[in-house]
Amino acid sequence: MPVLAQDIQVRLADAGIAEHSLHGTGIEMQFEIRGARVRDVPDEFLKALCDQFSPEVVPLILEQNPQLEADFIGVRLKSGGIIGSFVFEAFGFEDSGCGAAK
Numbered sequence: 344m345p346v347l348a349q350d351i352q353v354r355l356a357d358a359g360i361a362e363h364s365l366h367g368t369g370i371e372m373q374f375e376i377r378g379a380r381v382r383d384v385p386d387e388f389l390k391a392l393c394d395q396f397s398p399e400v401v402p403l404i405l406e407q408n409p410q411l412e413a414d415f416i417g418v419r420l421k422s423g424g425i426i427g428s429f430v431f432e433a434f435g436f437e438d439s440g441c442g443a444a445k
Contacts, residue, residue, distance in 0.1 A: 351379050372397070
């Protein structure tokens, strides 16, 4: 996973099914970051989060929702609490995890 700084903390806060106006229905993983602003996070970091967490999260969501035909895997990285900012990236599916950004 790309390193931003030593004092950065990222945690998986939530995961579930999401409806997106451009990408359709998918599985979204929501992360909270502390120690950096989301606008300073490189795109490669979002892909690394997706690759690291999707092997555990995606099967769990699909097990709970067997009828789901997901169009994407989404990564939402939030900072600043309730009135904060976020970045979102949607990825395609690949056998080993997240595919290319959509």
